[in-house]
Amino acid sequence: MIGASFGVTLARAQGGDESAFARLFRDIQPALLRYLHVITPEAEDVAGETWLQVVTGLAGFRGGEDAFRAWLFTIARHRAIDAGRSRARRPAAPLDLEEVAERYLSPDAADLALDTISAREVVALIAKLPPDQAEIVMLRVVAGLEPGDVGQIVGKSAGAVRVASHRALRRLAELAERAGVTR
Amino acid sequence: MNPPGASSSEMPGFPFPGRPGGEHDEPLLDMILGRRALPPDAPPEIHDLARMLAALSGPAEPGELDAEPDVRAAFAQLGPLSPPGRSLEPLGVSHLVRRPRGHRRPTQHRRSHRSPGSTRGRVRPRARVATALVATMAGLVIVGAYSGVLPGPVQRLAHATVAAPAPHRSGARASSTLDTRQGTRRPPQTTAPDHLAGSATTSAGGGSPTPHHPSRSSTSPGYHRTTRGCGLDPWWLVPLPTGESGYRGPLSWAQPNHCTGPATTRPSASPSLGSY
Numbered sequence: 001m002i003g004a005s006f007g008v009t010l011a012r013a014q015g016g017d018e019s020a021f022a023r024l025f026r027d028i029q030p031a032l033l034r035y036l037h038v039i040t041p042e043a044e045d046v047a048g049e050t051w052l053q054v055v056t057g058l059a060g061f062r063g064g065e066d067a068f069r070a071w072l073f074t075i076a077r078h079r080a081i082d083a084g085r086s087r088a089r090r091p092a093a094p095l096d097l098e099e100v101a102e103r104y105l106s107p108d109a110a111d112l113a114l115d116t117i118s119a120r121e122v123v124a125l126i127a128k129l130p131p132d133q134a135e136i137v138m139l140r141v142v143a144g145l146e147p148g149d150v151g152q153i154v155g156k157s158a159g160a161v162r163v164a165s166h167r168a169l170r171r172l173a174e175l176a177e178r179a180g181v182t183r
Numbered sequence: 184m185n186p187p188g189a190s191s192s193e194m195p196g197f198p199f200p201g202r203p204g205g206e207h208d209e210p211l212l213d214m215i216l217g218r219r220a221l222p223p224d225a226p227p228e229i230h231d232l233a234r235m236l237a238a239l240s241g242p243a244e245p246g247e248l249d250a251e252p253d254v255r256a257a258f259a260q261l262g263p264l265s266p267p268g269r270s271l272e273p274l275g276v277s278h279l280v281r282r283p284r285g286h287r288r289p290t291q292h293r294r295s296h297r298s299p300g301s302t303r304g305r306v307r308p309r310a311r312v313a314t315a316l317v318a319t320m321a322g323l324v325i326v327g328a329y330s331g332v333l334p335g336p337v338q339r340l341a342h343a344t345v346a347a348p349a350p351h352r353s354g355a356r357a358s359s360t361l362d363t364r365q366g367t368r369r370p371p372q373t374t375a376p377d378h379l380a381g382s383a384t385t386s387a388g389g390g391s392p393t394p395h396h397p398s399r400s401s402t403s404p405g406y407h408r409t410t411r412g413c414g415l416d417p418w419w420l421v422p423l424p425t426g427e428s429g430y431r432g433p434l435s436w437a438q439p440n441h442c443t444g445p446a447t448t449r450p451s452a453s454p455s456l457g458s459y
Binding site: 013014015016018021022025026029030031033034044047048051052055056058059117118119120121122123125126140141142144162165166169170172173176177181 | 208209212213215216218228229231232235236238239240241242243244247248250251253254255257258259261262263
């Protein structure tokens, strides 16, 4: 999170300052990629399309940092859905999220340790959750969005988002314990 | 019967996972989700979960910022200060999303929504051409029908359906033709020729239908035979009599029996036809 200087950074980026835009990119891109790795097997493609849309729509954006993140992750989700539809029309072998997680990283109990666990390894664990729960956890934890914002993105109420995120965290704790990450 | 929605305190030991207050760890989970510090006396598994999720929102890992040069290039070319109307392809921005696995570029992705795996994109131009052909042919048929140049059966069908002129027959016209000069339907030529116009009543009033062989030259422009509901019977709907008169000619206007009485004649209302 950029914090208090976000407004200035955004204004400079909207004025054409490339370094300011790069700062926005470096702040959000890791979270965006991690989120997309959970919801689509074409995370890098979708991330690129997302940033293209952000670039073209940046001048018209109004709002703070939370709104900017919500806007960007909404774009990313729509592009991921589009990619999923396009993939469904292509004659290809089915690819589920678990397979994506395995490809992204195969969490091996011997390799996983809580002190050294990486974001990729956690993403691989979260990708084993039910898809709606995994997405909500990523939007809450990685994107840092409030339940209301997440609800608007995924089409649920804030209460439903809260319930789903709690269930997801409990399930994630079980998975981590099974994988030997936690006690 | 108890109303639905019993509280958890009414049923101790029965879990309600989704209900607020139903789980003791929910405040702690909310603290994790809100990135707030956990109390020291929180269960160790909650602490482990928090540490795991903290790694999830950690700094960028190797490879996650590889696309920065491409995004910056895209910003320079398409950003707020870029000239309007610039497109992606000629500027080389497509490599922004270049993938080692050879996936599509974004502009192709949009287009590919219609084409891969479906035939919609290929069928549309063909459908347009087919529609244009059908419309052209329909127009030609209609023009031909009103010009009276279609083959007999087709012309007859057009006559019945769209009020086109009846088909031409050898030496004569059909019973009901469209007077193109007046735009009105002209009754069939069943009366006597001009030189017999004055005796039309006599010839028709003999009690038996007199076979007529109307021809183009035998029209009686000043007179129409008015048969009160009999004169407009289409000739193809009335079977030709096969009595002693034999063949009455292709344009014989078969009259029902009640029409065989004395036909009256009156001056035509059409001034252009009033040649007498």
